[in-house]
Amino acid sequence: MSPSSPEAGRSPSTRGGLATLGPGALRLRATLEGVFTGWAAEVGADAVQYPPLMRVEDLHRLDYFQNFPQLAILGAALTEEAAPQYATGGPREASLPAGHLTEASYALPSAACYNVYLDLAGRTLTEGPHKVTTVATCFRRETHYDALRRLLGFSMREIVCVGTRDEVLAHLELFRKKITGYLSELGLPVEIEAATDPFFDASAGRALMAQLFPVKEEFVFDGSLAIGSLNFHRNFFGERCEIRTADGEPAFTGCVAFGLERWISALTSHFGLTEDELADRVLATGRP
Amino acid sequence: MSGATEHKPAGFDAVVRYLLTKRPELTSIDPDLDLVENRILDSLGFVNFLYVLEEQTGEEILMEHVTPSDFRTINSIRKRFFHESE
Numbered sequence: 001m002s003p004s005s006p007e008a009g010r011s012p013s014t015r016g017g018l019a020t021l022g023p024g025a026l027r028l029r030a031t032l033e034g035v036f037t038g039w040a041a042e043v044g045a046d047a048v049q050y051p052p053l054m055r056v057e058d059l060h061r062l063d064y065f066q067n068f069p070q071l072a073i074l075g076a077a078l079t080e081e082a083a084p085q086y087a088t089g090g091p092r093e094a095s096l097p098a099g100h101l102t103e104a105s106y107a108l109p110s111a112a113c114y115n116v117y118l119d120l121a122g123r124t125l126t127e128g129p130h131k132v133t134t135v136a137t138c139f140r141r142e143t144h145y146d147a148l149r150r151l152l153g154f155s156m157r158e159i160v161c162v163g164t165r166d167e168v169l170a171h172l173e174l175f176r177k178k179i180t181g182y183l184s185e186l187g188l189p190v191e192i193e194a195a196t197d198p199f200f201d202a203s204a205g206r207a208l209m210a211q212l213f214p215v216k217e218e219f220v221f222d223g224s225l226a227i228g229s230l231n232f233h234r235n236f237f238g239e240r241c242e243i244r245t246a247d248g249e250p251a252f253t254g255c256v257a258f259g260l261e262r263w264i265s266a267l268t269s270h271f272g273l274t275e276d277e278l279a280d281r282v283l284a285t286g287r288p
Numbered sequence: 289m290s291g292a293t294e295h296k297p298a299g300f301d302a303v304v305r306y307l308l309t310k311r312p313e314l315t316s317i318d319p320d321l322d323l324v325e326n327r328i329l330d331s332l333g334f335v336n337f338l339y340v341l342e343e344q345t346g347e348e349i350l351m352e353h354v355t356p357s358d359f360r361t362i363n364s365i366r367k368r369f370f371h372e373s374e
Contacts (some may be wrong), residue, residue, distance in 0.1 A: 166326065211356040212324055213331040234327055 005039030017145030017152030019261060024275030029260050029265070031279040033135070033157060035286065036258055037212075039178055040133035040159045043171065048134050050115035053106040058118050061238070061240050064107075067199065071140045073152075074104035112136035112158040113255045117237035120162060124244040125251060149225055155260040160253065162238070162246050166253040172230045175256040179219060179228060186285045187235035188270055190219045190227065221266040228258045299344030302369045304362060306340045321363040328357060345369050 010022035082100035135157045161171035183190050195216040218226035238251035267278045323329040358368040
């Protein structure tokens, strides 16, 4: 990139939860990706790219619409009946009416790791834990969007472990240490918070829930921005996708997830440096 | 675990029946099975489970007076909330 190129100095911009990143932000993102994929390689995770759309029938298998009906964004086409109107310069509204659309059998992914479990469906893991890393553009319909902090479409890097309960918990614990150590060296202040369901007001109840059902821990910057998370799904995906460990039991799964635009947002707002300077700082961190 | 079945109070059976409705594919639950790890109890259903437990024991459950292990297995639930030994 030439310093005088027209795009060089642009800051990320967002509109309606959709972001445009210029060369600086992209270099920072690629540098962060280098760190995360380096960690993935260290634990023996294979890099895989999955399809950009998910099948609705596959998501049913994971109770997706039961658990997250509000987040889903579906893909549909124009019906054969409606298409000719558009081809001849018909309606030009900002949204197309549902009556003009086909039934939706595809959905935009809302997390990168669902495809890992669907791809492993029916398998028995005879050679120890199966680790995969993947990155996906994920989509979530939210009630509001907030610059790079909360986007409709965003990039999620995940490092997933499928194996026995102990193997998965060891994977999550290892990354808890790796990420904490890295952030500390980088100088980005982050709290680890247990995410719980908001049913209890009393702190005793929340504490009990967090101990009984540890499912998610988040790395939270500035009190509200989760830039990464550790997720333990128990054997839910193993059961639903019939993935078994060598002993024939449903596999346990867990994943480490990084929201790449959120990292850019947190780094930029905390250090007040340019993206290029931040990329250099990220590169220098963690080196002996 | 044996010999305790004839002494089970009615409320305890109702609690076990309630847990069984969470996993219709099961016909019984091993009394030492970890209810959390096997997702018979999950975070979404836990509040309702507390309600069932309070209804069947006739006692309010104060969060300050319980620990995670009280809810782990059918045996631990019986011991803690129905005042029976294993």
